[in-house]
Amino acid sequence: MPAARVVGAATAVALALGASACGSGSESGAKAAGSFTYWSMWRADEPQAKVLKAAIDDFTATTGAKVDVTWAGRDIAKKIGPAIAANRAPDLWDESDDKVYGTTAAAGQALDLSPVLQLRVPEEDVPVSQVVPAKYFDMLPKDPSGSNHYVIPYEVVTNAMFYNAADPAITTAMPSPPTDWAGLLKACDALKTAGKACVASEGEDPWSNALYFDYLLDGAGVNVARLAADRTGATWDDPAVLGAARQVEQLVRGGHLIEGYDATKYPAQETNWAGGKAAFYMDGNYVTAEVAKQVPPGWRTASMLPPGAKTPDAALFGFAIPKRARNAAAAQKFIAFFLQKKHLSGISTTAGNLTPRGDIPAPAELADVQKSLEAPTVRLAFDGVAGSWLPKVLNENYLDFWHGRTTADRFVAKCKADQVTYWQTQG
Incomplete structure (x- = not known):
């Protein structure tokens, strides 16, 4: 955090x-x-x-x-x-x-x-x-x-996906929290039809944006600490890793991220989310305090984990x-x-x-x-990964992926290659 x-x-x-x-x-x-x-x-x-x-x-x-x-x-x-x-x-x-x-x-x-x-x-x-x-x-x-x-x-x-449970556009698109990723995408499609972005994202922040991938890996049974510790990079070949990446890709390529997200920094999109321009905002629960003076009357904060996630982080x-x-x-x-x-x-x-x-x-x-x-x-x-692995292996590759500049398959392959190089330099 x-x-x-x-x-x-x-x-x-x-x-x-x-x-x-x-x-x-x-x-x-x-x-x-x-x-x-x-x-x-x-x-x-x-x-x-x-x-x-x-x-x-x-x-x-x-x-x-x-x-x-x-x-x-x-x-x-x-x-x-x-x-x-x-x-x-x-x-x-x-x-x-x-x-x-x-x-x-x-x-x-x-x-x-x-x-x-x-x-x-x-x-x-x-x-x-x-x-x-x-x-x-x-x-x-x-x-x-x-x-x-x-x-x-x-x-x-x-960390969770926060939203306004009193927003009629959201409650219409999502009468109840979806239980699977397909349900989330269906809600995103309905929001797009209604003229509202599904996800607000601070496009230059790899940490909050990669929480989607992190939670999906958890749901697929992949431990990120073990993934990061594999000096051979072979763990990136686990089909569950690519599966999680392809789920994230569906958000990106489906046009479900707020317009202009890839050229903004905090707190631009947090402000847009608080103003009702997007349904969901992934962040720590401190976000509720950050926007307390920005949200309109009647706002009712609710939250959920990305569908498929099994364990809340803390x-x-x-x-x-x-x-x-x-x-x-x-x-x-x-x-x-x-x-x-x-x-x-x-x-x-x-x-x-x-x-x-x-x-x-x-x-x-x-x-x-x-x-x-x-x-x-x-x-x-x-899963507690710390040190230089995140900036050296995941962060920039994930931003390229999150910004739609590469595919899920290429993202996973690039992370694997960079991880092998990373561990070779660690002695």
Whole structure:
């Protein structure tokens, strides 16, 4: 998920808190009993910070422990590694699961938080493991010690096709969400007849556009991480891969993408979608906050996965603790404290986002998204593929394909060839 979009989503619903950063958080030295330092990825004027600050104040009032918090913003991922190396890291920090893994856990510098799952959630008398489903950990890559409990989530993001369920053109073309790809194409044809584009697309963004391919590969039983790891490229010869590409090709060659999409950048087509010029927009659920002030009265957000997809993807924002944190026990206690329903509900009601707790209702515009996440398993987008494979193998080839400059067969063949070359250069 592009980090810039997280910033945009938070800004879109930001509230004027009139608060400033508290303390330096520069060193996790000895504190009063139960006290600890905390660096947060949120700025002080963002809604997530408001929710966290209220919980911190309650934690201090309840336990007497002080939290030395720094609202560090999005540069936190760049600072945590050097801080750990200099032994000046905080006791607690928060970020997205991929950044926690890439900056600390992959190098064995993140504390295994499995013990947190056994802590009791205050006032609820249930263990943390009962309010944070195991599926959110099961999808994560393991660190060198074999742990996938290096981040405890408090916010969940997923990607889907969003649309206005109150738009009569959409409800006429699609009385109910299609159950197969042919059903989607039929709805797209009906929308075209009615003069509405089926799909709005930021044509220069390979990530959001390739989510269609990613979800279709998932539905066909293809794991993108295994596909990307094949040094021979032979996995690209799986008929299911070409089948997914040909489904995407039907959207492109059927003229179902909004006119001019291949020459625009974000947020041009998001704005067109919010203005009713296209039915569907594929993106993370933060899009609802981004367009909240643009959509017309009566707009009712709904969402669905591409027909055929089997597993919703998910990304997490949550707490992590450096392995050498001096006050780790106090920080773990706060994690369990924040996961109380009375505090965590603010991520929904104040920040307008999803939480990992199924008993906290999502904002109305994310009700469909929350329902999709009730699935027994979830997955990382692109099955967690990271690093240089996406830009070196998939992204530009996919944009050529998405822009109609090549066919599904040629797209798959080009990706296979580029992947072989890619792995030859990796040693």
